[in-house]
Amino acid sequence: MRRNPERRRALIDGAIEVLAREGARGLTFRAVDKEAAVPPGTASNYFANRDDLFTQVGGRIYERLLPDEATMARSREGTQDQNRYAELMHELVDRVSAFNTGYLALLELRLEATRRPELRAVLTERIREDIDANIAHHAASGLPGDKTSVLLLYLALNWLIVERLTLPDIFTEQEIHDLVDEAVRRSLGA
Protein backbone atom coordinates (compact mmCIF):
# COMPACT_ATOMS: atom_id res chain seq x y z
CA MET A 1 0.00 0.00 0.00
CA ARG A 2 1.65 3.22 -1.20
CA ARG A 3 1.59 6.37 0.93
CA ASN A 4 2.40 9.37 -1.22
CA PRO A 5 -0.40 11.73 -0.09
CA GLU A 6 -0.32 13.98 -3.16
CA ARG A 7 -0.72 11.07 -5.46
CA ARG A 8 -3.47 9.66 -3.32
CA ARG A 9 -5.34 12.93 -3.51
CA ALA A 10 -4.87 13.10 -7.26
CA LEU A 11 -6.27 9.60 -7.57
CA ILE A 12 -9.28 10.40 -5.40
CA ASP A 13 -9.97 13.58 -7.33
CA GLY A 14 -9.75 11.55 -10.50
CA ALA A 15 -12.18 9.08 -9.00
CA ILE A 16 -14.69 11.89 -8.41
CA GLU A 17 -14.59 12.80 -12.07
CA VAL A 18 -14.96 9.19 -13.10
CA LEU A 19 -17.92 8.75 -10.78
CA ALA A 20 -19.70 11.74 -12.25
CA ARG A 21 -18.97 10.76 -15.82
CA GLU A 22 -19.27 6.98 -15.78
CA GLY A 23 -21.35 6.22 -12.73
CA ALA A 24 -20.53 4.08 -9.72
CA ARG A 25 -20.12 0.91 -11.67
CA GLY A 26 -17.66 2.62 -13.97
CA LEU A 27 -15.39 3.45 -11.06
CA THR A 28 -12.61 0.92 -11.60
CA PHE A 29 -8.94 1.03 -10.76
CA ARG A 30 -8.05 1.31 -14.41
CA ALA A 31 -10.47 4.18 -15.03
CA VAL A 32 -9.04 6.08 -12.08
CA ASP A 33 -5.53 5.50 -13.38
CA LYS A 34 -6.45 6.94 -16.74
CA GLU A 35 -8.30 9.92 -15.30
CA ALA A 36 -5.42 10.80 -12.98
CA ALA A 37 -2.97 10.25 -15.85
CA VAL A 38 -0.85 7.75 -13.94
CA PRO A 39 0.36 4.39 -15.22
CA PRO A 40 -2.13 1.53 -15.10
CA GLY A 41 -1.93 -0.42 -11.89
CA THR A 42 -1.22 2.60 -9.72
CA ALA A 43 -4.66 2.73 -8.11
CA SER A 44 -4.29 -0.93 -7.24
CA ASN A 45 -1.34 0.09 -5.11
CA TYR A 46 -3.21 2.83 -3.27
CA PHE A 47 -6.50 1.13 -2.47
CA ALA A 48 -6.94 -2.33 -1.08
CA ASN A 49 -10.05 -2.96 -3.19
CA ARG A 50 -12.98 -1.14 -4.73
CA ASP A 51 -14.77 -0.90 -1.41
CA ASP A 52 -11.79 0.92 0.02
CA LEU A 53 -11.74 3.24 -2.96
CA PHE A 54 -15.41 4.13 -2.51
CA THR A 55 -14.93 4.74 1.17
CA GLN A 56 -11.97 7.04 0.69
CA VAL A 57 -13.76 9.01 -1.99
CA GLY A 58 -16.76 9.32 0.33
CA GLY A 59 -14.47 10.70 2.99
CA ARG A 60 -12.89 13.30 0.75
CA ILE A 61 -15.73 14.55 -1.39
CA TYR A 62 -17.13 16.76 1.34
CA GLU A 63 -13.83 18.58 1.67
CA ARG A 64 -14.27 19.73 -1.87
CA LEU A 65 -17.97 20.49 -1.70
CA LEU A 66 -17.85 22.61 1.45
CA PRO A 67 -17.11 26.35 1.25
CA ASP A 68 -13.60 27.44 2.06
CA GLU A 69 -12.75 29.63 5.03
CA ALA A 70 -12.79 32.88 3.06
CA THR A 71 -16.31 32.18 1.87
CA MET A 72 -17.42 31.30 5.36
CA ALA A 73 -15.95 34.50 6.72
CA ARG A 74 -17.65 36.59 4.08
CA SER A 75 -20.95 34.95 4.93
CA ARG A 76 -20.86 36.52 8.37
CA GLU A 77 -20.62 40.07 7.07
CA GLY A 78 -23.47 42.50 6.57
CA THR A 79 -26.87 42.72 8.15
CA GLN A 80 -28.16 39.25 8.81
CA ASP A 81 -31.74 39.57 7.63
CA GLN A 82 -33.93 37.65 5.25
CA ASN A 83 -32.53 39.29 2.13
CA ARG A 84 -29.04 38.43 3.21
CA TYR A 85 -30.15 34.88 3.87
CA ALA A 86 -31.54 34.58 0.36
CA GLU A 87 -28.34 36.00 -1.04
CA LEU A 88 -26.30 33.39 0.79
CA MET A 89 -28.52 30.60 -0.45
CA HIS A 90 -28.13 31.78 -4.03
CA GLU A 91 -24.39 31.68 -3.56
CA LEU A 92 -24.63 28.22 -2.09
CA VAL A 93 -26.67 26.83 -4.95
CA ASP A 94 -24.35 28.40 -7.50
CA ARG A 95 -21.23 27.22 -5.77
CA VAL A 96 -22.42 23.64 -5.55
CA SER A 97 -23.81 23.64 -9.07
CA ALA A 98 -20.51 24.98 -10.34
CA PHE A 99 -18.67 21.93 -9.04
CA ASN A 100 -21.23 19.78 -10.76
CA THR A 101 -19.07 16.71 -11.12
CA GLY A 102 -18.61 16.74 -7.35
CA TYR A 103 -22.31 16.92 -6.69
CA LEU A 104 -23.12 14.23 -9.24
CA ALA A 105 -20.40 12.05 -7.77
CA LEU A 106 -21.97 12.46 -4.35
CA LEU A 107 -25.30 11.33 -5.74
CA GLU A 108 -23.65 8.30 -7.24
CA LEU A 109 -22.06 7.59 -3.88
CA ARG A 110 -25.43 7.85 -2.15
CA LEU A 111 -26.87 5.27 -4.49
CA GLU A 112 -23.84 3.06 -4.09
CA ALA A 113 -24.25 3.41 -0.33
CA THR A 114 -27.40 1.31 -0.57
CA ARG A 115 -25.07 -1.55 -1.53
CA ARG A 116 -21.96 -0.85 0.58
CA PRO A 117 -22.38 -0.64 4.36
CA GLU A 118 -18.93 0.88 4.92
CA LEU A 119 -19.58 3.65 2.47
CA ARG A 120 -22.99 4.22 4.00
CA ALA A 121 -21.43 4.65 7.43
CA VAL A 122 -18.90 7.18 6.15
CA LEU A 123 -21.45 9.22 4.25
CA THR A 124 -23.93 9.16 7.10
CA GLU A 125 -21.33 10.53 9.45
CA ARG A 126 -20.12 13.24 7.07
CA ILE A 127 -23.58 14.42 6.17
CA ARG A 128 -24.80 14.34 9.73
CA GLU A 129 -21.83 16.56 10.63
CA ASP A 130 -22.61 18.90 7.78
CA ILE A 131 -26.23 19.28 8.79
CA ASP A 132 -25.34 19.86 12.41
CA ALA A 133 -22.70 22.40 11.40
CA ASN A 134 -25.27 24.21 9.29
CA ILE A 135 -27.67 24.37 12.18
CA ALA A 136 -24.99 25.59 14.56
CA HIS A 137 -23.68 28.12 12.10
CA HIS A 138 -27.16 29.42 11.51
CA ALA A 139 -27.88 29.73 15.22
CA ALA A 140 -24.69 31.70 15.75
CA SER A 141 -25.16 33.94 12.74
CA GLY A 142 -28.16 35.93 13.83
CA LEU A 143 -30.02 35.07 10.64
CA PRO A 144 -33.77 34.74 11.01
CA GLY A 145 -35.45 31.34 11.28
CA ASP A 146 -35.00 28.28 13.46
CA LYS A 147 -33.53 24.82 13.17
CA THR A 148 -36.49 23.64 11.14
CA SER A 149 -35.93 26.43 8.64
CA VAL A 150 -32.42 25.20 8.09
CA LEU A 151 -33.59 21.64 7.54
CA LEU A 152 -36.36 22.60 5.15
CA LEU A 153 -33.95 24.73 3.15
CA TYR A 154 -31.50 21.84 3.11
CA LEU A 155 -34.17 19.60 1.66
CA ALA A 156 -35.54 21.99 -0.93
CA LEU A 157 -32.22 23.30 -2.17
CA ASN A 158 -30.69 19.87 -2.50
CA TRP A 159 -33.44 18.72 -4.80
CA LEU A 160 -33.35 21.97 -6.68
CA ILE A 161 -29.71 21.28 -7.45
CA VAL A 162 -30.52 17.73 -8.49
CA GLU A 163 -33.13 19.09 -10.83
CA ARG A 164 -30.78 21.64 -12.30
CA LEU A 165 -27.92 19.21 -12.80
CA THR A 166 -29.80 16.18 -14.07
CA LEU A 167 -32.70 17.66 -16.05
CA PRO A 168 -31.83 21.28 -16.69
CA ASP A 169 -34.87 21.92 -18.85
CA ILE A 170 -37.39 21.31 -16.08
CA PHE A 171 -36.93 24.73 -14.50
CA THR A 172 -35.56 27.86 -16.12
CA GLU A 173 -32.79 29.78 -14.41
CA GLN A 174 -35.36 32.42 -13.52
CA GLU A 175 -37.64 29.83 -11.91
CA ILE A 176 -34.74 28.42 -9.96
CA HIS A 177 -33.86 31.88 -8.73
CA ASP A 178 -37.42 32.58 -7.66
CA LEU A 179 -37.74 29.20 -5.97
CA VAL A 180 -34.67 29.89 -3.88
CA ASP A 181 -36.16 33.20 -2.80
CA GLU A 182 -39.48 31.63 -1.93
CA ALA A 183 -37.86 28.69 -0.19
CA VAL A 184 -36.01 31.08 2.07
CA ARG A 185 -39.07 33.23 2.69
CA ARG A 186 -41.45 30.42 3.51
CA SER A 187 -39.07 28.16 5.37
CA LEU A 188 -38.59 30.94 7.89
CA GLY A 189 -42.14 30.16 8.85
CA ALA A 190 -44.70 31.93 10.93
Add this chain to the structure above:
Amino acid sequence: MRRNPERRRALIDGAIEVLAREGARGLTFRAVDKEAAVPPGTASNYFANRDDLFTQVGGRIYERLLPDEATMARSREGTQDQNRYAELMHELVDRVSAFNTGYLALLELRLEATRRPELRAVLTERIREDIDANIAHHAASGLPGDKTSVLLLYLALNWLIVERLTLPDIFTEQEIHDLVDEAVRRSLGA
Protein backbone atom coordinates in the same frame (compact mmCIF):
# COMPACT_ATOMS: atom_id res chain seq x y z
CA MET B 1 -37.90 -6.73 -32.90
CA ARG B 2 -40.48 -8.74 -30.93
CA ARG B 3 -43.84 -7.24 -30.06
CA ASN B 4 -45.45 -9.28 -27.29
CA PRO B 5 -46.55 -6.43 -24.97
CA GLU B 6 -46.80 -8.51 -21.79
CA ARG B 7 -43.31 -9.79 -22.19
CA ARG B 8 -42.07 -6.30 -22.90
CA ARG B 9 -43.63 -5.03 -19.70
CA ALA B 10 -42.15 -7.89 -17.73
CA LEU B 11 -38.74 -7.06 -19.14
CA ILE B 12 -39.07 -3.37 -18.32
CA ASP B 13 -40.22 -4.14 -14.80
CA GLY B 14 -37.25 -6.41 -14.45
CA ALA B 15 -35.05 -3.60 -15.71
CA ILE B 16 -36.35 -1.34 -12.94
CA GLU B 17 -35.28 -3.84 -10.32
CA VAL B 18 -31.90 -4.26 -11.93
CA LEU B 19 -31.41 -0.51 -12.05
CA ALA B 20 -32.15 -0.14 -8.36
CA ARG B 21 -29.99 -3.06 -7.37
CA GLU B 22 -27.02 -2.82 -9.72
CA GLY B 23 -27.04 0.77 -10.90
CA ALA B 24 -27.29 2.15 -14.41
CA ARG B 25 -24.12 0.55 -15.63
CA GLY B 26 -25.37 -2.81 -14.43
CA LEU B 27 -28.41 -2.58 -16.64
CA THR B 28 -27.48 -5.04 -19.38
CA PHE B 29 -29.56 -7.24 -21.61
CA ARG B 30 -28.37 -10.33 -19.81
CA ALA B 31 -29.17 -8.92 -16.37
CA VAL B 32 -32.67 -8.02 -17.51
CA ASP B 33 -33.14 -11.51 -18.91
CA LYS B 34 -32.20 -13.05 -15.60
CA GLU B 35 -34.34 -10.70 -13.55
CA ALA B 36 -37.40 -11.27 -15.71
CA ALA B 37 -36.67 -15.00 -15.69
CA VAL B 38 -36.66 -15.34 -19.46
CA PRO B 39 -34.06 -17.12 -21.56
CA PRO B 40 -30.83 -15.23 -22.21
CA GLY B 41 -30.97 -13.26 -25.41
CA THR B 42 -34.62 -12.29 -25.04
CA ALA B 43 -34.00 -8.66 -24.14
CA SER B 44 -31.80 -8.39 -27.22
CA ASN B 45 -34.89 -9.17 -29.22
CA TYR B 46 -37.05 -6.52 -27.54
CA PHE B 47 -34.73 -3.54 -27.44
CA ALA B 48 -32.58 -2.32 -30.28
CA ASN B 49 -29.73 -1.39 -27.94
CA ARG B 50 -29.08 -0.21 -24.41
CA ASP B 51 -30.09 3.31 -25.23
CA ASP B 52 -33.48 2.06 -26.35
CA LEU B 53 -33.80 0.05 -23.16
CA PHE B 54 -33.10 3.09 -21.00
CA THR B 55 -35.57 5.18 -22.92
CA GLN B 56 -38.36 2.66 -22.61
CA VAL B 57 -37.74 2.23 -18.91
CA GLY B 58 -37.80 6.01 -18.52
CA GLY B 59 -41.15 6.06 -20.26
CA ARG B 60 -42.70 3.41 -18.07
CA ILE B 61 -41.34 4.09 -14.64
CA TYR B 62 -43.73 6.93 -13.98
CA GLU B 63 -46.71 4.71 -14.63
CA ARG B 64 -45.63 2.69 -11.65
CA LEU B 65 -44.65 5.55 -9.38
CA LEU B 66 -47.86 7.54 -9.79
CA PRO B 67 -50.88 6.83 -7.60
CA ASP B 68 -53.64 4.71 -9.07
CA GLU B 69 -57.11 6.01 -9.69
CA ALA B 70 -58.55 4.74 -6.42
CA THR B 71 -55.91 6.60 -4.46
CA MET B 72 -56.48 9.75 -6.47
CA ALA B 73 -60.22 9.52 -5.84
CA ARG B 74 -59.72 9.06 -2.12
CA SER B 75 -57.46 12.11 -2.06
CA ARG B 76 -60.39 14.31 -3.00
CA GLU B 77 -62.52 13.25 -0.04
CA GLY B 78 -62.87 15.08 3.25
CA THR B 79 -62.34 18.67 4.20
CA GLN B 80 -59.51 20.09 2.17
CA ASP B 81 -57.60 21.98 4.83
CA GLN B 82 -54.01 22.07 5.98
CA ASN B 83 -54.30 18.95 8.13
CA ARG B 84 -55.72 17.07 5.21
CA TYR B 85 -52.89 18.34 3.05
CA ALA B 86 -50.33 17.05 5.52
CA GLU B 87 -52.08 13.72 5.65
CA LEU B 88 -51.94 13.41 1.88
CA MET B 89 -48.26 14.25 1.85
CA HIS B 90 -47.53 11.60 4.46
CA GLU B 91 -49.33 9.10 2.27
CA LEU B 92 -47.35 10.26 -0.73
CA VAL B 93 -44.01 9.90 0.99
CA ASP B 94 -44.92 6.47 2.30
CA ARG B 95 -46.26 5.27 -1.00
CA VAL B 96 -43.16 6.32 -2.90
CA SER B 97 -40.82 5.02 -0.23
CA ALA B 98 -42.63 1.71 -0.27
CA PHE B 99 -41.82 1.22 -3.94
CA ASN B 100 -38.23 2.02 -3.13
CA THR B 101 -36.70 0.15 -6.04
CA GLY B 102 -38.78 2.31 -8.36
CA TYR B 103 -37.61 5.51 -6.78
CA LEU B 104 -33.99 4.42 -6.72
CA ALA B 105 -34.27 3.36 -10.34
CA LEU B 106 -35.59 6.80 -11.21
CA LEU B 107 -32.60 8.37 -9.51
CA GLU B 108 -30.29 6.13 -11.50
CA LEU B 109 -32.10 7.18 -14.64
CA ARG B 110 -31.69 10.84 -13.77
CA LEU B 111 -27.96 10.36 -13.44
CA GLU B 112 -27.83 8.36 -16.63
CA ALA B 113 -29.76 11.16 -18.31
CA THR B 114 -26.69 13.34 -18.02
CA ARG B 115 -25.09 10.97 -20.52
CA ARG B 116 -28.03 10.05 -22.78
CA PRO B 117 -29.86 12.86 -24.55
CA GLU B 118 -32.78 10.66 -25.58
CA LEU B 119 -33.38 9.51 -22.06
CA ARG B 120 -33.07 13.08 -20.84
CA ALA B 121 -35.77 14.17 -23.26
CA VAL B 122 -38.15 11.43 -22.14
CA LEU B 123 -37.61 12.09 -18.45
CA THR B 124 -37.90 15.84 -18.86
CA GLU B 125 -41.23 15.44 -20.58
CA ARG B 126 -42.62 12.96 -18.05
CA ILE B 127 -41.55 14.94 -15.03
CA ARG B 128 -42.73 18.22 -16.50
CA GLU B 129 -46.12 16.59 -17.00
CA ASP B 130 -46.14 15.28 -13.48
CA ILE B 131 -45.33 18.66 -11.98
CA ASP B 132 -47.97 20.38 -14.07
CA ALA B 133 -50.52 17.73 -13.13
CA ASN B 134 -49.71 18.25 -9.48
CA ILE B 135 -50.22 21.96 -9.81
CA ALA B 136 -53.49 21.53 -11.67
CA HIS B 137 -54.73 18.92 -9.27
CA HIS B 138 -53.90 21.14 -6.35
CA ALA B 139 -55.65 24.11 -7.88
CA ALA B 140 -58.80 22.06 -8.46
CA SER B 141 -58.77 20.44 -5.05
CA GLY B 142 -59.49 23.40 -2.85
CA LEU B 143 -56.46 22.68 -0.70
CA PRO B 144 -54.77 25.75 0.75
CA GLY B 145 -51.62 27.20 -0.83
CA ASP B 146 -50.61 28.30 -4.29
CA LYS B 147 -48.49 27.01 -7.16
CA THR B 148 -45.31 27.90 -5.31
CA SER B 149 -46.41 25.81 -2.33
CA VAL B 150 -46.74 22.83 -4.59
CA LEU B 151 -43.29 23.35 -6.05
CA LEU B 152 -41.61 23.83 -2.69
CA LEU B 153 -43.27 20.70 -1.36
CA TYR B 154 -42.16 18.85 -4.47
CA LEU B 155 -38.57 19.88 -3.80
CA ALA B 156 -38.47 19.21 -0.08
CA LEU B 157 -40.31 15.89 -0.16
CA ASN B 158 -38.23 14.54 -3.00
CA TRP B 159 -35.02 15.09 -1.11
CA LEU B 160 -36.58 13.77 2.06
CA ILE B 161 -37.27 10.53 0.23
CA VAL B 162 -33.73 10.46 -1.13
CA GLU B 163 -32.44 10.86 2.37
CA ARG B 164 -34.66 8.13 3.72
CA LEU B 165 -33.85 5.65 0.98
CA THR B 166 -30.12 6.22 0.62
CA LEU B 167 -28.97 7.10 4.15
CA PRO B 168 -31.76 6.02 6.47
CA ASP B 169 -29.83 6.88 9.63
CA ILE B 170 -29.65 10.59 8.92
CA PHE B 171 -33.20 11.29 10.06
CA THR B 172 -35.33 9.20 12.36
CA GLU B 173 -38.84 8.24 11.30
CA GLN B 174 -40.13 10.76 13.81
CA GLU B 175 -38.00 13.53 12.34
CA ILE B 176 -39.18 12.64 8.86
CA HIS B 177 -42.76 12.78 10.01
CA ASP B 178 -42.28 16.15 11.64
CA LEU B 179 -40.44 17.53 8.63
CA VAL B 180 -43.34 16.60 6.37
CA ASP B 181 -45.72 18.42 8.69
CA GLU B 182 -43.52 21.48 8.82
CA ALA B 183 -42.88 21.43 5.09
CA VAL B 184 -46.62 21.53 4.47
CA ARG B 185 -47.20 24.22 7.05
CA ARG B 186 -44.46 26.55 5.93
CA SER B 187 -44.72 26.01 2.21
CA LEU B 188 -48.27 27.31 2.39
CA GLY B 189 -46.63 30.65 3.09
CA ALA B 190 -47.85 33.84 4.61
Add this chain to the structure above:
DNA sequence: AACGTAGTACTACAGGCGGAGTGGTGTCAA
Protein backbone atom coordinates in the same frame (compact mmCIF):
# COMPACT_ATOMS: atom_id res chain seq x y z
C1' DA C 1 32.37 9.72 -1.01
C1' DA C 2 30.62 5.16 -1.62
C1' DC C 3 27.10 2.04 -0.36
C1' DG C 4 22.88 -0.01 1.09
C1' DT C 5 18.09 0.23 1.90
C1' DA C 6 13.37 1.55 1.66
C1' DG C 7 9.75 3.32 -0.63
C1' DT C 8 7.74 4.25 -4.76
C1' DA C 9 6.97 4.54 -9.95
C1' DC C 10 6.26 1.95 -13.73
C1' DT C 11 5.70 -2.30 -16.73
C1' DA C 12 4.08 -6.66 -18.02
C1' DC C 13 1.47 -10.67 -17.87
C1' DA C 14 -1.97 -14.35 -16.72
C1' DG C 15 -6.39 -15.33 -15.92
C1' DG C 16 -11.07 -14.52 -15.72
C1' DC C 17 -15.71 -12.52 -16.26
C1' DG C 18 -19.45 -10.93 -18.52
C1' DG C 19 -21.64 -9.06 -22.30
C1' DA C 20 -23.04 -8.18 -27.35
C1' DG C 21 -24.73 -9.88 -31.34
C1' DT C 22 -26.46 -13.30 -34.27
C1' DG C 23 -27.97 -17.40 -36.50
C1' DG C 24 -30.43 -21.48 -36.02
C1' DT C 25 -34.19 -24.55 -34.37
C1' DG C 26 -38.53 -25.63 -32.37
C1' DT C 27 -43.41 -24.46 -31.70
C1' DC C 28 -47.86 -22.62 -32.26
C1' DA C 29 -51.60 -20.40 -34.60
C1' DA C 30 -53.79 -18.17 -38.36
Add this chain to the structure above:
DNA sequence: TTGACACCACTCCGCCTGTAGTACTACGTT
Protein backbone atom coordinates in the same frame (compact mmCIF):
# COMPACT_ATOMS: atom_id res chain seq x y z
C1' DT D 1 -47.83 -23.07 -45.48
C1' DT D 2 -46.30 -19.06 -43.44
C1' DG D 3 -45.09 -15.82 -39.99
C1' DA D 4 -44.11 -14.50 -35.39
C1' DC D 5 -42.13 -15.66 -31.42
C1' DA D 6 -39.62 -18.52 -27.71
C1' DC D 7 -35.60 -20.56 -26.85
C1' DC D 8 -30.74 -22.03 -27.39
C1' DA D 9 -25.86 -21.99 -28.64
C1' DC D 10 -21.74 -20.11 -30.06
C1' DT D 11 -18.20 -16.73 -31.12
C1' DC D 12 -15.94 -12.58 -30.55
C1' DC D 13 -14.58 -8.87 -27.80
C1' DG D 14 -13.35 -5.71 -24.23
C1' DC D 15 -12.24 -4.73 -19.79
C1' DC D 16 -10.81 -5.69 -15.13
C1' DT D 17 -8.13 -7.66 -11.22
C1' DG D 18 -4.12 -9.13 -8.91
C1' DT D 19 0.43 -9.58 -8.70
C1' DA D 20 5.19 -10.22 -9.80
C1' DG D 21 9.07 -8.02 -11.31
C1' DT D 22 12.14 -4.08 -12.63
C1' DA D 23 13.83 0.64 -12.43
C1' DC D 24 14.44 4.82 -10.10
C1' DT D 25 15.25 8.12 -6.35
C1' DA D 26 16.18 9.83 -1.85
C1' DC D 27 18.11 9.31 2.29
C1' DG D 28 20.84 7.62 6.04
C1' DT D 29 25.10 5.12 7.33
C1' DT D 30 29.77 4.22 7.64
